[in-house]
Amino acid sequence: MVTTEESGSRARTRQAILQAAIEVLSRNPAASLAEIATAAGVGRTTLHRYFAERSDLLAGVVAEGVTRLNRATRRARLDSGSGAEALHRLCAEYFELGDLLSLIFADPQLVADPAWATEVCDDDFHGVVARGHADGSIDPALPSTWLQSVLWAQLYAGWSYLAEHDVSRHEVLGLVTRTVAGAVALRR
Amino acid sequence: MVTTEESGSRARTRQAILQAAIEVLSRNPAASLAEIATAAGVGRTTLHRYFAERSDLLAGVVAEGVTRLNRATRRARLDSGSGAEALHRLCAEYFELGDLLSLIFADPQLVADPAWATEVCDDDFHGVVARGHADGSIDPALPSTWLQSVLWAQLYAGWSYLAEHDVSRHEVLGLVTRTVAGAVALRR
DNA sequence: CCGCAATGGAACATCACTGTTCCACTACGG
DNA sequence: CCGTAGTGGAACAGTGATGTTCCATTGCGG
Known part of the structure; x- marks a missing residue:
């Protein structure tokens, strides 16, 4: 320390x-x-x-967000299973971030904070997608950066759906993962 | 008038x-x-x-948004083709709304405006999904309200992707529709 | 040329949020 | 029992957004 x-x-x-x-x-x-x-x-x-100052609080929030995000990423154990399977686990872990998901969407310029870019390990994500492209579990026509956008958008959709409709957390997670899985899968 | x-x-x-x-x-x-x-x-x-007052301007923006949204919905000719095909056209039309998409996401409480609920024709959307459920082009496990969330989230993802990455509008629309199509399709 | 519609700019009072200072209160360990 | 850490509330000045008023300017039709 x-x-x-x-x-x-x-x-x-x-x-x-x-x-x-x-x-x-x-x-x-x-x-x-x-x-x-x-x-x-x-x-x-x-x-x-x-x-x-307000900016100090925002910096604190960003730091806390980065910490939680990295913890969730580690929990997802991205190095095991097929690319799609790893993505599925990541989806579930990120979903648990809850309010933080909404915040990331509600205030995108918070994510533009330099600390975000430097401390969040995007590389792991791109690695998972590359593996998925190689092992055939992820459609190669969908670039990694796009899938990142898709994942976040879907998570946000799930979280706001949870807030607006009377459904269980578990049920929504099911919808999110099923939807992401379908979006990512290779077409026949 | x-x-x-x-x-x-x-x-x-x-x-x-x-x-x-x-x-x-x-x-x-x-x-x-x-x-x-x-x-x-x-x-x-x-x-x-x-x-x-500021609130008057916001009301004006909501009204304009509703108008554009309804025009786009009409252009999509939701009553022809399979459910999935209609959804595909709706996706393309909504994508053209551009900034309005970002606004709807950036300020969700704007959409909470009473004028929104009363003047936007959600029923048409639910009708399309119901048709898709019936004709087998849309996964019946995904409820209409959820698909609505998915569609908007995906459109927003596309629009912000366009803003952040150096890709053509047409290319992004392709990614969005392909992703939505995959998310919506019935699993084998 | 006159008159009106539309506009921009300056100035103003008001208000909410911010950041700060100062003081009083509580809890807890020595 | 006393001192200190942690806290809450009141009060204050500074700042920026807001809503309003007033006046000068431009452009266009009669």
């Missing part, structure tokens, strides 16, 4: 604020700091103690 | 403002009115003459 450790209390408050920020900003990227503080069950003053 | 006709000049300015609003808001839903006015090549004062 380069930075000094925080007390348990501070670390907990910090996480509460980040979590609240993700939830609130995913619904409204222009939300005020007061809204976020309230959602975190914290005074606005306290929020400013942890993140002096 | 219930409302009084406007002079040619006024109608043109009004359209310029609405078009600029769609373009600017699709990139940043929190854009200021000054930005929109500048993009429209119009003074802020003039903008206020056409739309007294």
Whole structure:
């Protein structure tokens, strides 16, 4: 660790604020700091103690997002099975990111943050697609960058579908993976 | 017509403002009115003459969006061919909506506008899917509401892909339709 | 040429959000 | 029991967006 450790209390408050920020900003990227503080069950003053300026909070959210995303990618164990199978697992793991998915879509310029480009391991994804192209489980006519767009769009569709319709999380995940699988598969 | 006709000049300015609003808001839903006015090549004062408050402008944008959407739906001639074929044409027509697609995604609460629910003909879409379920061209495991989410998500993916990568409009439309076709098709 | 429609710019009050300071309160360990 | 860390609330000035008013300019038809 380069930075000094925080007390348990501070670390907990910090996480509460980040979590609240993700939830609130995913619904409204222009939300005020007061809204976020309230959602975190914290005074606005306290929020400013942890993140002096709005941009600091946003940077914190990006960092937290990158961390969660990388954890999910690791959990997907992309190096085993066919390309399509790995993609299927990745889909399921990313789906669990929940609000973060909405946030990524609601505020694309957050993803434009330099930290995102440098710390998120896109290469793993492209590797999976290349493997899928080679082993015949992924349509070679669909480039890797396009499939990345498709995957995210589909995940977002699933998450917002979950919010709007009265269906179970599991059921929606089934729809998402089935749809992605169909979109990706080689045509006869 | 219930409302009084406007002079040619006024109608043109009004359209310029609405078009600029769609373009600017699709990139940043929190854009200021000054930005929109500048993009429209119009003074802020003039903008206020056409739309007294911000909410009036947003209502105008929604109305314009509904109009364009309905025109596109009509152009798709949903009543001919198989369900999947009709969906394919709808996809192509909606893709031409361009910025409007981004706007619908960038500001979902705009679509929550009551005018949207009442004036957009969702029934036509559900009819197409039902036909596709019946004629075997659309997987019956995928409900109509879900396919609606999928279609929009895919269109948005295509449009943002176009903005980020150096590919032709036509090429992207090909990717979108191919992907949607695969996602929708019945599994073997 | 006159008058009207349409416009742009300047100036203004208002408002919400922001970032900051200061003070009071609570909890917890020594 | 005392001191400190963590916190919340009130108050404040600065800033930018908003909505309004007023005036000057342009262009076009009668």
